[in-house]
Amino acid sequence: MELTSFIVMDVLEKAKEMERAGEHVVHLEVGEPDFPLPAEVAEAAARAVRSGQNKYSQSMGIPELREAISQYYLSNYGVEVEPERIFVTPGSSPALLAAIKIFADEKGERVAYTDPGYPCYKNMVRFLGLKEVPVKVFEENFFKPTPGELKGFDVMVINSPSNPTGAVYSPSELEDLVKRAEDENFLIISDEIYHGISYGDRDHTILEFTDRAIVINGFSKFFAATGWRLGWIVVPRDKVRLMQCVAQNLFICAPTPLQYGALSFFEEAVVDKCRGYVREYKKRRDYLLSELKRLGFHINYEPMGAFYIFADISGFGTDGFSFSMRALSEAKVAITPGVDFGSNMTQRYVRFSYANSLENIKTAVERLSEWLKRS
Amino acid sequence: MELTSFIVMDVLEKAKEMERAGEHVVHLEVGEPDFPLPAEVAEAAARAVRSGQNKYSQSMGIPELREAISQYYLSNYGVEVEPERIFVTPGSSPALLAAIKIFADEKGERVAYTDPGYPCYKNMVRFLGLKEVPVKVFEENFFKPTPGELKGFDVMVINSPSNPTGAVYSPSELEDLVKRAEDENFLIISDEIYHGISYGDRDHTILEFTDRAIVINGFSKFFAATGWRLGWIVVPRDKVRLMQCVAQNLFICAPTPLQYGALSFFEEAVVDKCRGYVREYKKRRDYLLSELKRLGFHINYEPMGAFYIFADISGFGTDGFSFSMRALSEAKVAITPGVDFGSNMTQRYVRFSYANSLENIKTAVERLSEWLKRS
Numbered sequence: 001m002e003l004t005s006f007i008v009m010d011v012l013e014k015a016k017e018m019e020r021a022g023e024h025v026v027h028l029e030v031g032e033p034d035f036p037l038p039a040e041v042a043e044a045a046a047r048a049v050r051s052g053q054n055k056y057s058q059s060m061g062i063p064e065l066r067e068a069i070s071q072y073y074l075s076n077y078g079v080e081v082e083p084e085r086i087f088v089t090p091g092s093s094p095a096l097l098a099a100i101k102i103f104a105d106e107k108g109e110r111v112a113y114t115d116p117g118y119p120c121y122k123n124m125v126r127f128l129g130l131k132e133v134p135v136k137v138f139e140e141n142f143f144k145p146t147p148g149e150l151k152g153f154d155v156m157v158i159n160s161p162s163n164p165t166g167a168v169y170s171p172s173e174l175e176d177l178v179k180r181a182e183d184e185n186f187l188i189i190s191d192e193i194y195h196g197i198s199y200g201d202r203d204h205t206i207l208e209f210t211d212r213a214i215v216i217n218g219f220s221k222f223f224a225a226t227g228w229r230l231g232w233i234v235v236p237r238d239k240v241r242l243m244q245c246v247a248q249n250l251f252i253c254a255p256t257p258l259q260y261g262a263l264s265f266f267e268e269a270v271v272d273k274c275r276g277y278v279r280e281y282k283k284r285r286d287y288l289l290s291e292l293k294r295l296g297f298h299i300n301y302e303p304m305g306a307f308y309i310f311a312d313i314s315g316f317g318t319d320g321f322s323f324s325m326r327a328l329s330e331a332k333v334a335i336t337p338g339v340d341f342g343s344n345m346t347q348r349y350v351r352f353s354y355a356n357s358l359e360n361i362k363t364a365v366e367r368l369s370e371w372l373k374r375s
Numbered sequence: 376m377e378l379t380s381f382i383v384m385d386v387l388e389k390a391k392e393m394e395r396a397g398e399h400v401v402h403l404e405v406g407e408p409d410f411p412l413p414a415e416v417a418e419a420a421a422r423a424v425r426s427g428q429n430k431y432s433q434s435m436g437i438p439e440l441r442e443a444i445s446q447y448y449l450s451n452y453g454v455e456v457e458p459e460r461i462f463v464t465p466g467s468s469p470a471l472l473a474a475i476k477i478f479a480d481e482k483g484e485r486v487a488y489t490d491p492g493y494p495c496y497k498n499m500v501r502f503l504g505l506k507e508v509p510v511k512v513f514e515e516n517f518f519k520p521t522p523g524e525l526k527g528f529d530v531m532v533i534n535s536p537s538n539p540t541g542a543v544y545s546p547s548e549l550e551d552l553v554k555r556a557e558d559e560n561f562l563i564i565s566d567e568i569y570h571g572i573s574y575g576d577r578d579h580t581i582l583e584f585t586d587r588a589i590v591i592n593g594f595s596k597f598f599a600a601t602g603w604r605l606g607w608i609v610v611p612r613d614k615v616r617l618m619q620c621v622a623q624n625l626f627i628c629a630p631t632p633l634q635y636g637a638l639s640f641f642e643e644a645v646v647d648k649c650r651g652y653v654r655e656y657k658k659r660r661d662y663l664l665s666e667l668k669r670l671g672f673h674i675n676y677e678p679m680g681a682f683y684i685f686a687d688i689s690g691f692g693t694d695g696f697s698f699s700m701r702a703l704s705e706a707k708v709a710i711t712p713g714v715d716f717g718s719n720m721t722q723r724y725v726r727f728s729y730a731n732s733l734e735n736i737k738t739a740v741e742r743l744s745e746w747l748k749r750s
Contacts, residue, residue, distance in 0.1 A: 001480045003620040037429040045632070046421035054412040054602045090465045090604055093626050101502060105376045123624040127476060129504050227429045227631030229465055245378040249498040251468050255630050256602030257420070 026364040033224040045261025061088025092218040092231030108154030115342035161194035161305025164351040168304040196222030198305030284354040331371035401739040408599040420636025436463025467593040467606030483529030490717035536569035536680025539726040543679040571597030573680030659729040706746035
């Protein structure tokens with residue numbers, strides 16, 4: 001088992017060292033909302049833990065939360081997803097592992113994911129001893145695969161809005177993908193963890209186009225609850241029983257008091273607050289995108305979701321890893337080298353996260369600007 | 376992937392149906408402490424969630440908790456376990472999955488576990504596509520393997536105190552096992568989740584005898600925090616880096632606010648309270664054990680830990696599954712059929728859990744007594 005580690009950890013380690021030595025670093029490497037968990041939700045969790053909601057829940061999650069998620073699909077996407085198909089999971093990562101295993105068992109061991117893409121997909125495929133099929137995606141196609149490439153595998157994981165590129169699939173692209181999956185006989189796992197953080201039209205779930213896909217989502221990104229490790233998975237009807245077995249054996253259930261707290265995520269005031277977070281992300285994206293272009297980064301597409309900009313640094317005559325390490329030591333700005341996200345031309349890229357305040361992002365831009373002038 | 380589901384779920388389903396119809400059922404099938412989470416710990420978690428401890432933690436867990444666990448090994452077992460080898464995990468199940476995969480990768484794909492035993496071991500081996508090696512254990516050997524059977528595999532999962540039998544390995548048995556593992560070239564994963572709940576001498580961790588084993592433990596049983604899904608794993612030094620990769624990819628981190636809450640588990644007053652729970656378990660065991668024998672169950676060994684009695688029902692002229700279903704419908708007592716724990720003579724057994732009040736256990740005994748007289 002050769003799992004690739006996150007090279008950004010080296011960046012983080014060095015950043016911490018610098019901070020211990022008294023230096024100030026702007027963190028644009030972190031894939032985590034800087035906004036706080038809405039206070040209503042924190043209160044609800046505190047109440048739950050105090051009132052004794054500390055026992056095992058059903059392996060599928062508490063019925064009230066599954067019902068609330070079902071309602072969310074109806075109100076948000078206009079799509080009916082019965083609570084019977086929804087499992088609450090301890091974060092979206094174990095949900096993904098289960099999804100990959102379940103679909104590979106049905107269809108075959110060749111599992112595709114985009115390169116660049118979220119590195120855990122590849123590592124989960126390796127952990128399960130399945131076959132990796134990276135599908136190369138390029139900036140000129142907005143980091144989305146072209147239909148012709150969608151073949152030669154049994155399962156595909158897609159991620160829209162996407163980490164690290166901010167690519168968002170349109171409804172017609174999702175529809176084409178579903179059609180393609182039927183024609184080429186593969187199954188789709190749609191990682192929708194960044195849903196809600198997008199800057200064009202509303203996000204579309206793959207479930208608007210098919211109920212044969214598995215959907216992964218959770219409370220970490222739009223709802224700003226990363227540390228709660230609370231996600232969910234929607235499976236096709238004929239996989240409910242198997243998923244239940246997998247849940248019972250792999251994680252028993254998600255943390256009970258946090259499940260009760262999570263009921264408050266669906267209160268209107270809370271959803272509004274989270275939508276406010278997204279308006280802030282958009283301001284930051286607009287600012288950072290135009291500034292990075294001005295500084296000489298090549299960014300020939302518009303990231304439409306998540307909170308990342310995947311920027312081509314080849315104009316600076318170096319590779320993304322060296323660029324990241326020097327940006328840290330010389331400009332005191334931490335960013336993630338592109339190689340963390342695959343091997344398809346990723347040495348030409350770095351990832352900026354704008355999950356940080358506009359003020360800090362402005363400081364970062366000033367520092368980068370001066371540093372690039374000096375270099 | 377053929378995961379066996381828990382047949383006790385059928386029992387539970389039927390029990391719920393009966394309860395919906397207004398009937399009173401005594402639950403002796405549940406593997407979960409009936410005692411509450413100590414209030415000090417609930418308060419600490421409520422404070423953490425309110426004070427904003429809701430972001431990702433380090434993938435290994437917060438340093439304070441790892442340090443506290445390390446201290447617990449020193450004070451409880453007199454053994455030094457550096458915090459660098461301890462990972463906090465979202466429950467002990469994902470820790471077990473990681474442990475099996477990591478050791479199978481090092482040594483080979485044949486993974487042994489006792490039959491009867493905790494059914495998730497087998498299912499995790501299946502989930503990972505590895506080879507199952509059940510090691511038959513028998514009541515006449517107190518449900519522990521004899522040395523001669525400890526060969527022909529690469530990894531062995533042991534569980535002491537054991538679910539479903541309450542078997543506890545003595546220090547010399549653990550020492551012999553370690554010696555045997557060296558001689559026969561296999562690696563040991565020691566699931567110590569029931570540690571602290573035992574009725575003879577103190578429990579002994581395998582780490583007192585070797586640092587080449589992986590240890591699984593958590594806050595669910597002795598500390599009565601099942602719904603928190605918070606466990607830990609201790610790995611050998613040379614596996615720390617790999618375990619870190621696995622943690623980052625499989626679950627990112629354990630729930631942060633609950634990790635902060637868990638710091639309070641190690642307060643003296645809390646540990647004392649949990650020790651009080653164990654004294655109660657012992658009273659129940661003593662009572663239930665003698666009553667079951669009186670009623671005609673064959674129990675020719677003394678369960679020394681956990682909160683289970685694995686009782687031979689062959690004297691009643693039926694199998695464990697039918698016995699469980701009839702005990703439920705006719706005596707209104709829910710118990711777990713032995714077949715949930717393997718295939719080695721398990722049809723002759725049922726599992727009683729005494730994680731229920733002495734009063735309820737007495738009611739169950741009265742009901743069983745009357746029912747058995749009638750039958």
